[in-house]
Amino acid sequence: MSGPTLEQIAKGDGLALCAAGSWTARFAPALEKLVGEAEKLTGSRPNIFIDVSQVSKLDTFGAWLIERLRRALTNGGHEAQIAGLSANYATLVDEVRRVKPAVAPPAGGSHLIAVLDGIGRNVHGIGETLVALVDMIGAVIAAWFRVWRHPSKFRLTSVVHHLQQVCWNAVPIVVLITFLIGCIVAQQGIFHFRRFGADVFVVDMLGVLVLRELGVLLVAIMVAGRSGSAYTAELGSMKMREEIDALRTMGFDAIEVLILPRMVALVLALPILAFLGAMAALYGGGLVAWTYGGVDPSSFLSRLREAISINHFIVGMVKAPVMAMVIGIVACVEGLAVQGSAESLGQHTTSSVVKGIFFVIVMDGVFAIFFASIGI
Amino acid sequence: MTSTTATPIVETPTAAASTSANAIISVRDLTVAFGSRRVLDGLHLDVTRGEILGFVGASGAGKSVLMRTIIGLVPKVSGTIEVFGTDLDSGDKARREVERRWGILFQHGALFSSLNVRQNIQFPVREYLKVSERLLDEITMAKLTMVGLKPEVADRYPSELSGGMIKRVALARALALDPEIVFLDEPTSGLDPIGAGDFDELVRTLQRTLGLTVFMVTHDLDSLHTACDRIAVLGNGKIIAQGTMADMLASQHPWLREYFHGKRARAVIG
Numbered sequence: 001m002s003g004p005t006l007e008q009i010a011k012g013d014g015l016a017l018c019a020a021g022s023w024t025a026r027f028a029p030a031l032e033k034l035v036g037e038a039e040k041l042t043g044s045r046p047n048i049f050i051d052v053s054q055v056s057k058l059d060t061f062g063a064w065l066i067e068r069l070r071r072a073l074t075n076g077g078h079e080a081q082i083a084g085l086s087a088n089y090a091t092l093v094d095e096v097r098r099v100k101p102a103v104a105p106p107a108g109g110s111h112l113i114a115v116l117d118g119i120g121r122n123v124h125g126i127g128e129t130l131v132a133l134v135d136m137i138g139a140v141i142a143a144w145f146r147v148w149r150h151p152s153k154f155r156l157t158s159v160v161h162h163l164q165q166v167c168w169n170a171v172p173i174v175v176l177i178t179f180l181i182g183c184i185v186a187q188q189g190i191f192h193f194r195r196f197g198a199d200v201f202v203v204d205m206l207g208v209l210v211l212r213e214l215g216v217l218l219v220a221i222m223v224a225g226r227s228g229s230a231y232t233a234e235l236g237s238m239k240m241r242e243e244i245d246a247l248r249t250m251g252f253d254a255i256e257v258l259i260l261p262r263m264v265a266l267v268l269a270l271p272i273l274a275f276l277g278a279m280a281a282l283y284g285g286g287l288v289a290w291t292y293g294g295v296d297p298s299s300f301l302s303r304l305r306e307a308i309s310i311n312h313f314i315v316g317m318v319k320a321p322v323m324a325m326v327i328g329i330v331a332c333v334e335g336l337a338v339q340g341s342a343e344s345l346g347q348h349t350t351s352s353v354v355k356g357i358f359f360v361i362v363m364d365g366v367f368a369i370f371f372a373s374i375g376i
Numbered sequence: 377m378t379s380t381t382a383t384p385i386v387e388t389p390t391a392a393a394s395t396s397a398n399a400i401i402s403v404r405d406l407t408v409a410f411g412s413r414r415v416l417d418g419l420h421l422d423v424t425r426g427e428i429l430g431f432v433g434a435s436g437a438g439k440s441v442l443m444r445t446i447i448g449l450v451p452k453v454s455g456t457i458e459v460f461g462t463d464l465d466s467g468d469k470a471r472r473e474v475e476r477r478w479g480i481l482f483q484h485g486a487l488f489s490s491l492n493v494r495q496n497i498q499f500p501v502r503e504y505l506k507v508s509e510r511l512l513d514e515i516t517m518a519k520l521t522m523v524g525l526k527p528e529v530a531d532r533y534p535s536e537l538s539g540g541m542i543k544r545v546a547l548a549r550a551l552a553l554d555p556e557i558v559f560l561d562e563p564t565s566g567l568d569p570i571g572a573g574d575f576d577e578l579v580r581t582l583q584r585t586l587g588l589t590v591f592m593v594t595h596d597l598d599s600l601h602t603a604c605d606r607i608a609v610l611g612n613g614k615i616i617a618q619g620t621m622a623d624m625l626a627s628q629h630p631w632l633r634e635y636f637h638g639k640r641a642r643a644v645i646g
Contacts, residue, residue: 095581
């Protein structure tokens with residue numbers, strides 16, 4: 001295959017532009033340069049025409065560039081002609097002749113306006129998010145009451161399935177991570193308390209911290225990352241493939257069929273996981289206290305019994321179902337907000353996890369204030 | 377289904393043994409299996425340069441599998457596939473060269489959902505050719521015009537397009553680099569008869585103007601009738617017949633008789 005050329009041959013007061021070689025996509029960069037040069041001849045002669053009889057191969061790229069050249073030359077005054085078209089290529093050139101000049105993609109405004117625009121949209125978005133969350137809470141509660149009145153509507157199989165996904169399958173990783181965190185907290189406590197000769201108080205710290213805050217908070221964050229994202233991705237891809245619309249048209253309520261079982265599973269799962277997590281953390285802490293701090297198990301346990309009361313445990317566990325609600329609601333709202341594209345699915349899954357964790361921590365703060373003011 | 381009785385099937389002019397010099401795609405002894413199930417079993421097929429080959433067969437017979445095997449999405453057990461005279465097993469570099477010269481229209485369009493129409497069409501061009509933004513935009517418009525879409529469509533996203541428009545945009549993307557072969561997987565499924573007719577006409581026109589070779593998997597008897605030069609029929613993992621529409625109509629093979637002389641077929645062919 002020979003590269004494309006465009007030769008200028010003067011003919012009287014006219015000018016012939018003789019194209020030759022293969023005018024195809026492969027040579028597009030070279031072709032563009034050739035045509036760009038030739039376009040400068042616009043208006044230089046009264047009569048310019050393009051001779052394509054020597055072109056060995058032509059495709060859309062070549063045909064378009066010839067057509068573009070013809071249009072540019074025509075602007076100079078005379079209608080420029082294309083000569084020497086073979087029958088095959090004539091149809092192709094006719095085809096590209098119908099092409100209207102490219103419409104430029106809509107230009108963005110100035111940079112400053114774009115930034116302000118982004119901020120404005122985000123602030124407005126916060127309001128919308130809150131409305132969507134409240135809407136979802138309402139819808140789930142309404143669905144719950146409907147199911148309460150007609151227990152046959154309750155989807156036990158689905159709940160059990162989701163319970164396996166979010167609870168049973170999550171046990172190993174949750175227990176492992178909380179165990180390690182328990183170890184680390186105990187080690188740090190002993191290391192610093194030792195300077196005051198207060199090693200044994202590490203048990204108090206560990207007990208209160210793990211049962212009240214760390215156990216449930218850590219587990220909630222893990223569940224938001226593990227199951228919240230899964231909920232969003234599942235619901236989002238169902239939304240993308242119109243499965244949710246299909247359910248609706250069959251007379252099913254998407255909230256009842258898809259969201260309620262997931263919420264119930266999560267609300268059951270999180271307390272269980274939080275309890276297991278807290279036990280694993282205490283176990284890990286106790287192990288470190290024994291091996292690293294020299295607190296033997298029996299004194300660890302008796303110290304623990306003195307340090308903590310059932311209140312600490314209750315304070316921790318009460319938070320778990322509420323956090324599960326928050327994670328579930330956020331995940332489902334985000335899932336249903338997914339639009340048609342893969343990118344949108346990714347964005348909403350990310351935002352599900354980020355918002356889920358954020359609201360979990362906010363709720364934890366609210367609980368801390370509440371319990372402090374009622375004095376437990 | 378396709379019983380292997382001794383009924384004389386349509387004579388195949390480009391018989392398996394002779395590799396015609398004009399074959400742009402030539403498939404030899406191709407076997408593809410999923411687990412123990414053999415979908416394609418020693419299949420031979422030649423596609424001649426510049427023709428539109430319609431490829432039919434019962435649902436689940438492996439039409440799409442053959443197409444996907446040729447374009448390299450499904451691994452084969454044995455056999456050779458040559459495209460443009462290049463064996464597709466002869467290394468990645470040779471393969472890339474070939475891939476650049478074909479375009480594929482997937483059954484459901486397979487447009488990139490996070491890119492708009494303009495970006496979808498420009499994507500392969502940007503990858504392979506260093507050309508200006510202006511030319512890219514112009515070429516996009518040219519392709520959109522060719523497939524019969526308005527320029528306004530360029531800034532829409534795939535989720536905002538109708539089924540027919542998705543097919544057209546996908547065809548425009550398949551044609552973006554001016555390929556020599558296009559593979560169409562059920563291009564007219566899901567289109568209304570007018571849209572499907574237009575699409576057939578479009579494929580015909582493109583084949584004439586661009587000298588395309590078209591490999592079309594289809595169930596649409598109208599398409600087979602109006603657009604295809606030649607028809608190949610898949611059954612039991614092999615090509616059971618190939619030839620023109622007239623050959624198909626004359627065939628005595630039970631499945632072919634049912635396919636081409638059924639109630640629906642009579643309405644089309646008469």
